[in-house]
Amino acid sequence: MPSGLGAGAIASPSRCSVRPGRTRATSVVRCSISLYANFERAYTSAPRDSARAGNHSAPLCRALRPITRRRNRVRAGRRLVCLAITKEWHMNQSLSRLALVTAVLISASFTGTAFAQAASAVITKSFSPAVVALNGTSIATITVTNPNVALPLTNVQFSDTMPAGIDLITQTGGTCSTLATGGGMFTINPGTEFFSSTSSVLAGGQSCTITVSVRGAALGVHLNTTSQVTSTNAPPGAAASATLTVQAVHGPTLSAWMLMALAAALAVAAAIKLRG
Structure with a gap:
C-alpha cells in the first residue's frame, strides 16, 4: 500500500491517477490494491442508495471520479462498491476483486479465532x-x-x-x-x-x-x-x-497337609516327653 494511506483512508486521486493509453500494469495493481484495501470506510459510510454510477455522493465514487471514464458496480454482501475501470484495467479486475475478497476472509478469520477460549486443565x-x-x-x-x-x-x-x-x-x-x-x-x-x-x-x-x-x-x-x-x-x-x-489384617493360614504335619510333630514331642 502506498505510504500515507492509513486504515480507513480513501485512496486520493493524485496517488492513483491513470491516463488512458499510458497505464503500466504495476501502477494498475498498486492503485487497485490501494483502493480496495481501504474499502470498509468508503462503502459503510455512504448511503446504500447513493453508491451507484453517476452519483458521486458516495466517498469512494467521489475519489474515483477524476481518474476514470467509466464505472461499474461490484456487489459485496448487500452493499455496492464503485469499481473504477478503464480500458487498460479490464485484465486486472480479477486481481482487484481477489484483493478485496482476501481482505474480507482474513478479517473474518481473525474475528473467529482471536478470542478462542483455551481448553480446560x-x-x-x-x-x-x-x-x-x-x-x-x-x-x-x-x-x-x-x-x-x-x-x-x-x-x-x-x-x-x-x-x-x-x-x-x-x-x-x-x-x-x-x-x-x-x-x-x-x-x-x-x-x-x-x-x-x-x-x-x-x-x-x-x-x-x-x-x-x-x-x-x-x-x-x-x-x-x-x-x-x-x-x-x-x-x-x-x-x-x-x-x-x-x-483387615489376617493371621497366616495352614493347609491340610501342614496341619497334619504339625499334629504329628506335636504327638512325637509329647511321646518323647512321657518317656523322659
Whole structure:
C-alpha cells in the first residue's frame, strides 16, 4: 500500500491517477490494491442508495471520479462498491476483486479465532498402593496437565479433602506450586484432612504433580474426589477421583497337609516327653 494511506483512508486521486493509453500494469495493481484495501470506510459510510454510477455522493465514487471514464458496480454482501475501470484495467479486475475478497476472509478469520477460549486443565488422581491393611500407608498422586500446546494457563488451582476412613499425613513431593510452575502456593492441614495448590503458570503441554502420604484409618473402600481444577483463562476442568481400599489384617493360614504335619510333630514331642 502506498505510504500515507492509513486504515480507513480513501485512496486520493493524485496517488492513483491513470491516463488512458499510458497505464503500466504495476501502477494498475498498486492503485487497485490501494483502493480496495481501504474499502470498509468508503462503502459503510455512504448511503446504500447513493453508491451507484453517476452519483458521486458516495466517498469512494467521489475519489474515483477524476481518474476514470467509466464505472461499474461490484456487489459485496448487500452493499455496492464503485469499481473504477478503464480500458487498460479490464485484465486486472480479477486481481482487484481477489484483493478485496482476501481482505474480507482474513478479517473474518481473525474475528473467529482471536478470542478462542483455551481448553480446560485436566486433573487426575491415584493411590499407590491402592489396597492397604488397616493403618497402612499409601501415596496419593495428583497430576494437573495443560492440554493447550501453545497457550499457558495462569493461576491454576485445585484442592482436596480426604473422606472419612483416610487420614492425611503430609506432603511428600511434587512440582505444582513451585518454581517449575512460576511459583504459587501450597497449603496442607492434616487436622482437617485438607490441602490445596495454586500454580502461577502452567505452560502449554506442561504437567505438574502433588504427592501426599495418607493412612487407611477404617476398613472399607473409600472414594476420594478432588475439587474442579480452575484457571484464569479457561473454563473449570472436571474433578478427579480415586479409591483406597483398607482391609483387615489376617493371621497366616495352614493347609491340610501342614496341619497334619504339625499334629504329628506335636504327638512325637509329647511321646518323647512321657518317656523322659
